[in-house]
Amino acid sequence: MSERPDTPGISTGGSENGWAAELRSRLARLRLDPAREAEIVEELSEHLDARYEELRAAGEQEEDARRQALEDLREPGALAGHMRSLRQARVPPPIAPGTPPTGFVLRDACQDLRYATRLIYKQPGFAAAAVLTLALGIGATSAIFSVVQAVMLHPLPYANPDRIVTIWETNRGGESRNVIAPANFVEWTERSRTLEHLGMVEGAGLVVLLDGHAIRTAGLRVSSGVFHAIGVLPALGRAYTPEEDGGDAVIVLTDQFWQRHLGGRQDVLGLTLSTADGPRTVVGVMPAGFTMLGQRADFLIPYGMTAADLRAYRGRGNSYAIARLRDDVSFEQAGAEMRGIFAQLEKEAPDRNATRTVMLFHPQEQMVGEVRPALRALMAAVALVLLIACVNVANLLLARSATREREVATRAALGAGRGRLIRQLLAESLVLAAAGGLAGLGVAALCHRGLLALVRDRIPVPRIDQAALDGSVVLFTLVTALAAGIVFGVVPAFVSTARPRDGLRDSGRHGGGQRLRRALSVLVVGEVALSLVLLTGAGLLMRGVLTLQRVDPGFRAEGVLTAVVSLPSARYELPAAERTLGELGARLAVLPGVEHVGGASCMPVPFPCIGTSFWRVDRPKPPDAQVPSSHVRPITPGYFRAMSIAHRAGRDFSAIDREDSPPVAIVSQELVRQQFPGEEPLGKRLRVNFNHANGRDDMEWTIVGVVGDTRSSLDGPVRQTIYVPRSQRPGTGLTFFLRTAGEGDSLGTSVMNVVRSIEPEAPVTLRPLEDWVGGTIARPRALSALVGAFALAALALAAIGVYGVMSYSVRARTQEIGLRLALGASAPGVGRLVLAQSLRLVGAGVLVGAAAAGALSRLLEQFLFGVDPLDPWTFALTPLALIAVAVVASYLPARRAMRMAPLDALRTS
Amino acid sequence: MLDRELKKGSAELIVLSILEARARHGYEISKLIEARSGGQVKFHIASLYPLLYRLEERGWVQGRWVEKAGQRRKRFYTLTPEGRRVLVRQRQTWKSFVQAMGLITGVDHV
Numbered sequence A: 001m002s003e004r005p006d007t008p009g010i011s012t013g014g015s016e017n018g019w020a021a022e023l024r025s026r027l028a029r030l031r032l033d034p035a036r037e038a039e040i041v042e043e044l045s046e047h048l049d050a051r052y053e054e055l056r057a058a059g060e061q062e063e064d065a066r067r068q069a070l071e072d073l074r075e076p077g078a079l080a081g082h083m084r085s086l087r088q089a090r091v092p093p094p095i096a097p098g099t100p101p102t103g104f105v106l107r108d109a110c111q112d113l114r115y116a117t118r119l120i121y122k123q124p125g126f127a128a129a130a131v132l133t134l135a136l137g138i139g140a141t142s143a144i145f146s147v148v149q150a151v152m153l154h155p156l157p158y159a160n161p162d163r164i165v166t167i168w169e170t171n172r173g174g175e176s177r178n179v180i181a182p183a184n185f186v187e188w189t190e191r192s193r194t195l196e197h198l199g200m201v202e203g204a205g206l207v208v209l210l211d212g213h214a215i216r217t218a219g220l221r222v223s224s225g226v227f228h229a230i231g232v233l234p235a236l237g238r239a240y241t242p243e244e245d246g247g248d249a250v251i252v253l254t255d256q257f258w259q260r261h262l263g264g265r266q267d268v269l270g271l272t273l274s275t276a277d278g279p280r281t282v283v284g285v286m287p288a289g290f291t292m293l294g295q296r297a298d299f300l301i302p303y304g305m306t307a308a309d310l311r312a313y314r315g316r317g318n319s320y321a322i323a324r325l326r327d328d329v330s331f332e333q334a335g336a337e338m339r340g341i342f343a344q345l346e347k348e349a350p351d352r353n354a355t356r357t358v359m360l361f362h363p364q365e366q367m368v369g370e371v372r373p374a375l376r377a378l379m380a381a382v383a384l385v386l387l388i389a390c391v392n393v394a395n396l397l398l399a400r401s402a403t404r405e406r407e408v409a410t411r412a413a414l415g416a417g418r419g420r421l422i423r424q425l426l427a428e429s430l431v432l433a434a435a436g437g438l439a440g441l442g443v444a445a446l447c448h449r450g451l452l453a454l455v456r457d458r459i460p461v462p463r464i465d466q467a468a469l470d471g472s473v474v475l476f477t478l479v480t481a482l483a484a485g486i487v488f489g490v491v492p493a494f495v496s497t498a499r500p501r502d503g504l505r506d507s508g509r510h511g512g513g514q515r516l517r518r519a520l521s522v523l524v525v526g527e528v529a530l531s532l533v534l535l536t537g538a539g540l541l542m543r544g545v546l547t548l549q550r551v552d553p554g555f556r557a558e559g560v561l562t563a564v565v566s567l568p569s570a571r572y573e574l575p576a577a578e579r580t581l582g583e584l585g586a587r588l589a590v591l592p593g594v595e596h597v598g599g600a601s602c603m604p605v606p607f608p609c610i611g612t613s614f615w616r617v618d619r620p621k622p623p624d625a626q627v628p629s630s631h632v633r634p635i636t637p638g639y640f641r642a643m644s645i646a647h648r649a650g651r652d653f654s655a656i657d658r659e660d661s662p663p664v665a666i667v668s669q670e671l672v673r674q675q676f677p678g679e680e681p682l683g684k685r686l687r688v689n690f691n692h693a694n695g696r697d698d699m700e701w702t703i704v705g706v707v708g709d710t711r712s713s714l715d716g717p718v719r720q721t722i723y724v725p726r727s728q729r730p731g732t733g734l735t736f737f738l739r740t741a742g743e744g745d746s747l748g749t750s751v752m753n754v755v756r757s758i759e760p761e762a763p764v765t766l767r768p769l770e771d772w773v774g775g776t777i778a779r780p781r782a783l784s785a786l787v788g789a790f791a792l793a794a795l796a797l798a799a800i801g802v803y804g805v806m807s808y809s810v811r812a813r814t815q816e817i818g819l820r821l822a823l824g825a826s827a828p829g830v831g832r833l834v835l836a837q838s839l840r841l842v843g844a845g846v847l848v849g850a851a852a853a854g855a856l857s858r859l860l861e862q863f864l865f866g867v868d869p870l871d872p873w874t875f876a877l878t879p880l881a882l883i884a885v886a887v888v889a890s891y892l893p894a895r896r897a898m899r900m901a902p903l904d905a906l907r908t909s
Numbered sequence B: 001m002l003d004r005e006l007k008k009g010s011a012e013l014i015v016l017s018i019l020e021a022r023a024r025h026g027y028e029i030s031k032l033i034e035a036r037s038g039g040q041v042k043f044h045i046a047s048l049y050p051l052l053y054r055l056e057e058r059g060w061v062q063g064r065w066v067e068k069a070g071q072r073r074k075r076f077y078t079l080t081p082e083g084r085r086v087l088v089r090q091r092q093t094w095k096s097f098v099q100a101m102g103l104i105t106g107v108d109h110v
Helices: A016-030 A034-057 A062-071 A078-083 A105-122 A124-153 A182-191 A225-230 A242-246 A255-262 A307-312 A331-348 A363-368 A372-403 A405-413 A418-455 A471-496 A514-550 A574-589 A639-643 A669-675 A744-758 A769-775 A778-812 A814-822 A827-863 A872-898 A902-907 B004-018 B026-036 B045-058 B081-105
Strands: A164-171 A195-210 A213-222 A250-253 A272-275 A278-285 A299-301 A320-325 A356-361 A560-566 A594-600 A610-616 A629-635 A647-650 A664-668 A685-688 A700-707 A721-725 A733-740 A764-768 B061-066 B074-079
Touching: A016 A034, A016 A078, A034 A062, A034 B026, A034 B045, A034 B074, A078 B045, A105 A124, A105 A418, A124 A363, A124 A372, A124 A418, A124 A471, A124 A778, A164 A331, A164 A363, A182 A195, A182 A307, A182 A331, A195 A225, A195 A255, A195 A299, A195 A331, A213 A255, A213 A560, A225 A320, A250 A255, A331 A356, A356 A363, A372 A418, A372 A471, A372 A514, A372 A778, A372 A827, A405 A418, A418 A471, A418 A778, A471 A514, A514 A778, A514 A827, A514 A872, A560 A574, A560 A744, A560 A769, A574 A594, A574 A733, A574 A744, A594 A639, A639 A733, A664 A669, A664 A685, A669 A700, A669 A721, A685 A721, A700 A721, A733 A744, A744 A764, A764 A769, A769 A778, A778 A814, A778 A827, A778 A872, A814 A827, A814 A902, A827 A872, B004 B026, B004 B045, B004 B081, B026 B045, B026 B074, B045 B061, B045 B074, B074 B081
Parallel strands: A213 A299, A250 A278, A629 A721, A664 A700
Antiparallel strands: A164 A320, A164 A356, A195 A213, A195 A272, A195 A320, A250 A299, A272 A278, A560 A733, A560 A764, A594 A629, A594 A733, A610 A629, A610 A685, A647 A700, A664 A721, A685 A700, B061 B074
């Protein structure tokens, strides 16, 4: 306040402080905004001062002048009385909800938010319930989003990733990716004008010797063009050159291998690594985090084939190609050109290319194609949880709005428009949503960790390890929270302001009654319906997994320990390797606790071992398109016993089946069913499109036995399978299967010791066979576990919703219940009344939900593995579970109703 | 002094008229009313300021703090365009009322 000018001869007896105290006491009961009150006090003090000085100038004594000036204020209540009808005098003005717009939208909004925060602060129980519910829904959504973002949305970490294509072959008219013929690859490289930097990629294993230990590593064979196709060069050193493509002298390590096995040593370039296949010189190290289209690798090595070698390569190998679109070439143009080239190749080399064609893919598509449906299903499930959470909070808000009807009505009566009231109520839901969003971030962090733990190392989801709660996830969370706030706030806001003045006319108890109760009921029905959709989905998925787990793989995995052993191929000729592995098998067989030992070139799951074509020798070879294919598994004698694969006919392999004895085969029942229907297969001969130990691919294999069918994955079909003796199709690696009497745990060390004693440089990988089998259904298991978790959350939310509404309903009907009790209704009868009401709501929700679930369940078909999307068990049991939960949730409100003392209830008003 | 009811009905018109020429502060307004009415009309603080605030809330006048060097700041009130329109209207009404009263009661001037 500015200085008061000193007027000579006039005392300051009427000092404004004196006025101020007097004025404040008169304004007190108006409860003005403090700032406004101060202004008014200042203005009136100034007036009183002027009057006082006037009186003094006219010769009045100090005391008289002061008294007369104050008389101007009249009786103590006058000022407040005149001001009471002013808007600024309303209580408390700055954060009064529903005050008519001040013209400043932002200021109004701030007021609304402050008021909302205060209200919520005053009701911690309600706020906690709402915020927790939201946090659950929002957090789960964000966690799933973090994965979706990493896997599907983030651009690949390559230079101009949208210019990269992958190239696969496929059967004409087919849609599945199939490996390419290296001979075709050379032609593409020379003929394509739309693609550049073509390169091939295939998986490769390498046993590396470090400090006397043999380490099994997994990497990739890639041609030198691949580095340029993806536009990623080694961070250290260099990529290998086209000239080095033909040799096997160099290796590029990945950062992960460099750090883990070489301790990140700086002198890595030029280092010579001893591998089982000979020495290799390290020429480069890829940047940290590098993956080949999501595939992790320890190293990159050349194919070891020159263009001439590739051209001469017969068959298809195990590769796909990768390339970069030339400038100004579209993906479609490149595809058209490649199909044209392939049509020429089909004419030039029909034996290789008949009935086949070529397909181009965007890398992202190739990477996420398989997991996308599952991720979509998860997004849908988690969105349902979020929706249910919103409905729940809407319910809470509505039930609470019942107790606030008078407040809303009073505001409306005082001139607040409906828009203003709605805005205020929305502000409250937004504050709740913001709190829910923040708490949701915490939930997201927890879910995120759980999700990665569940998925990582079990399901090959590309780039899932890059899923992180980064800025965009936080942004997503906050936007979700905002949207949620609007979604769950709108209905209560509109419902409770529909006819606000009713609130004053009503008895004012939980009055608004009808309209509100109807809205609450609709929400609960919706919530139950949504929950049922989710529960049904989870139920179907779980049934699918249970069905899968009951699938008989055709062998008994329990009690079987597997040991993958690779001899260093550089030091072993095949016959020597076979002898050593045979000796190893014999030593393992006598280990204590081992009942049977058998060996095979690969695991029965999930690999086909060798997938190739075959035909009956006694029939003409069918045309290419109709030639049957089978899995071919080279095994040692004893494999069937160790695996408990059923013997059907003929004999097992034995020591008499040697490399130089007649080629023999044991086939599966499925093969007999398809190739020898109604015939005796034993003694019949097959041509199989792969090389005998002698290097020839035109041997005739005589069938000497028939065994039961096996599956290479629990969710896959039974394939025709041909077993051949290892002696006639040898290798330097063998997987041993040890059936144990139970103590499989201690066995591992003994197995290691046996292998080390025979060949210290052979790496051994031990793992129970059950893990391998379980791995084939890890994906459906994880999906059903996640959806199941969401469904449980939904169930819990629905229970809370039902409980909340029934509690409200009992409270609102207190008088009615009291009357019934007074008129002789029994307490159990009242309880039944409450339960019946709850069941009516839940029943309606179940009907709606079942219809929706029936319509939506077809979307899950691909995850259900033989379970009918309308599986009657699931559709019967999930509603029962939901109803049971609803009954439990209604129990407390029902009990409260039963225990009411009639007189107290009647008096309530 | 004029009758209480009569004054109440005309209070708004009085204040708006006082402010027609230029902006004034509360004390000045009260002094002018007293002076122009020859001491017949007096607004005391308890009714003048609430009236000003009401006019302000209606958007007919606008209050503004004005500071002058060496003096304490004062709140000056000016007519808004809306206030000006209201003043014209109220004057018209008042005139008609006075004329009607004159015709009915045979009094020429109130």
